Amino acid sequence: xxLRLHDTLTRxxxxxxxxxxxxxxxxxxxxxxxxxxxxxxxxxxxVFDVLFRLLRxxxxxxKVVYVRNVTDIDDKINAAAKANGEPIRALTDRTLxxxxxxxxxxxxxxxxxxxxxxEFVAPMIAMIGRLIAAGNAYEADGHVxxxxxxxxAYGQLSRRNRDEMIAGARVDVAPYKRDPADFVLWKPSxxxxxxxDSPWGRGRPGWHIECSAMSETLLGETFDLHGGGLDLxxxxxxxxxxxSVCAHGGLRTETHFxxxxxxxxxxxxxxxxxxxxxxxxxTVRELLEEGIPGEAIRLALLKTHYRQPLDLTRERIxxxxxxxxxxxxxxxxxxxxxxxxxxxxxxxxxxxxxxxPAAIDLHLKRRLAAVNEGEAGAADALLAMGAILGLLQQxxxxxxKGDGDASIDALVDARVxxxxxxxxxxxxxxxxxxxxxxxxxxxxPQGTLWKRAG
RNA sequence: GGCGCGGUGGCCGAGUGGCUAGGCACCGGACUGCAAAUCCGUUUAUCCCGGUUCGAUUCCGGGCCGCGCCUCCA
Numbered sequence: 001x002x003l004r005l006h007d008t009l010t011r012x013x014x015x016x017x018x019x020x021x022x023x024x025x026x027x028x029x030x031x032x033x034x035x036x037x038x039x040x041x042x043x044x045x046x047v048f049d050v051l052f053r054l055l056r057x058x059x060x061x062x063k064v065v066y067v068r069n070v071t072d073i074d075d076k077i078n079a080a081a082k083a084n085g086e087p088i089r090a091l092t093d094r095t096l097x098x099x100x101x102x103x104x105x106x107x108x109x110x111x112x113x114x115x116x117x118x119e120f121v122a123p124m125i126a127m128i129g130r131l132i133a134a135g136n137a138y139e140a141d142g143h144v145x146x147x148x149x150x151x152x153a154y155g156q157l158s159r160r161n162r163d164e165m166i167a168g169a170r171v172d173v174a175p176y177k178r179d180p181a182d183f184v185l186w187k188p189s190x191x192x193x194x195x196x197d198s199p200w201g202r203g204r205p206g207w208h209i210e211c212s213a214m215s216e217t218l219l220g221e222t223f224d225l226h227g228g229g230l231d232l233x234x235x236x237x238x239x240x241x242x243x244s245v246c247a248h249g250g251l252r253t254e255t256h257f258x259x260x261x262x263x264x265x266x267x268x269x270x271x272x273x274x275x276x277x278x279x280x281x282x283t284v285r286e287l288l289e290e291g292i293p294g295e296a297i298r299l300a301l302l303k304t305h306y307r308q309p310l311d312l313t314r315e316r317i318x319x320x321x322x323x324x325x326x327x328x329x330x331x332x333x334x335x336x337x338x339x340x341x342x343x344x345x346x347x348x349x350x351x352x353x354x355x356x357p358a359a360i361d362l363h364l365k366r367r368l369a370a371v372n373e374g375e376a377g378a379a380d381a382l383l384a385m386g387a388i389l390g391l392l393q394q395x396x397x398x399x400x401k402g403d404g405d406a407s408i409d410a411l412v413d414a415r416v417x418x419x420x421x422x423x424x425x426x427x428x429x430x431x432x433x434x435x436x437x438x439x440x441x442x443x444x445p446q447g448t449l450w451k452r453a454g
Numbered sequence: 455g456g457c458g459c460g461g462u463g464g465c466c467g468a469g470u471g472g473c474u475a476g477g478c479a480c481c482g483g484a485c486u487g488c489a490a491a492u493c494c495g496u497u498u499a500u501c502c503c504g505g506u507u508c509g510a511u512u513c514c515g516g517g518c519c520g521c522g523c524c525u526c527c528a
Contacts, residue, residue: 030528032526032527040527044528076526160457160523160524230458230459267528271520304466309460309521316466319466319479322478330492357468361476362468372493373493431490441489443486
């Protein structure tokens with residue numbers, strides 16, 4: 001069995017075949033660092049983290065190179081910094097640190113490389129120069145624009161043609177464009193806005209060029225997989241293909257540039273896309289501050305197939321938390337060890353276009369039942385499968401107790417003594433006392449366990 | 455207007471041309487000093503209309519509904 005992934009280019013499942021199994025390369029579009037990430041932003045992070053873990057499992061930990069860029073040149077950043085009266089670098093550093101903290105809480109591994117746009121301006125300028133020299137771009141009115149008619153394959157990813165796009169355009173076409181579909185590679189920066197010196201004057205790059213320059217620098221002209229949210233297909237990824245392919249000398253083979261294009265569906269709220277502009281978003285940070293474990297958010301995301309829309313509700317998150325309570329409860333009573341064997345069906349489910357719901361509901365749950373029935377090795381298998389999904393790796397005691405509390409332990413001990421003396425009135429009094437503090441007790445043959453409810 | 459995605463039982467959510475996952479919730483039972491946890495059992499479905507087929511939830515066509523992209527967007 002080999003990994004099969006739905007490819008946006010062909011709109012079909014395709015077998016995943018890296019060019020070089022010794023160096024599997026993936027690129028995923030990362031955050032624009034001007035504000036906290038919401039759950040919609042977190043979905044691709046979690047989805048591609050599972051893919052990253054699966055590929056590391058298949059090809060070896062050191063054999064997978066995962067690049068996720070950080071966009072720190074952007075007009076929204078400029079506006080936010082101005083509004084805060086804060087230097088741009090301070091804003092982007094602070095936002096990136098928050099992003100890291102939040103994504104860490106979701107159990108996402110750090111990518112191999114996290115290039116920042118500000119560190120790649122020179123490669124971007126060089127690439128733009130090549131595009132001009134090749135006749136794929138032109139300078140006009142202080143801007144450099146990509147000439148869409150110069151690239152015959154334009155539109156193949158999003159399956160739209162130029163004429164349709166122009167007919168349906170909802171924005172005015174800038175007067176300096178030769179063709180209405182042309183897009184900006186470089187634009188002038190007025191005073192007070194970040195700018196870099198270039199052959200076309202002081203300016204800043206357009207949105208799309210950073211990914212082309214970064215992927216080329218860090219992964220080479222061709223790599224194995226390019227991912228991101230559904231909303232990036234057009235125009236971002238379409239334009240990226242045009243820039244990269246033309247900068248690399250034009251279309252040579254069908255699999256030029258990225259070989260597989262993988263896009264995740266949206267997080268929805270009440271049937272609508274979660275987005276900053278609609279204002280219907282929950283930041284990861286606010287959920288964490290409410291006391292929801294990051295792992296519960298992660299599981300809530302993974303219980304839906306990555307290409308399906310996911311309607312996120314409090315109930316969903318609570319259900320994921322309850323699932324984890326069961327898993328950790330079982331692991332608490334029967335601790336597993338690292339190095340367990342993965343169930344074959346589990347890997348097969350993930351290799352079937354990352355079918356995480358099947359992997360969880362079928363295989364993880366089956367092993368959970370086996371752990372509860374005392375089957376040898378079941379907890380080990382559960383831990384091993386959890387590691388591929390980025391779940392169940394915490395200490396079960398810590399999951400239930402948080403930082404712990406000596407006063408609770410003392411009360412629990414007092415109740416154990418009362419029970420031993422068959423003083424059930426006192427035992428129940430203590431249990432009630434603890435329940436008022438949100439502590440739930442569990443008497444087991446091995447002793448009394450406690451956990452925080454909710 | 456153009457392009458695209460989806461509609462499964464109370465809820466979530468997969469697979470599959472016939473043998474119809476799984477989870478959650480609910481209900482009943484076992485276990486327990488009482489609980490908790492766990493285990494056992496029960497229940498409910500494939501948007502509508504045609505077509506192909508011996509047979510469709512699954513394939514094809516049409517319709518209805520919801521959503522998305524075409525502007526920044528994960």
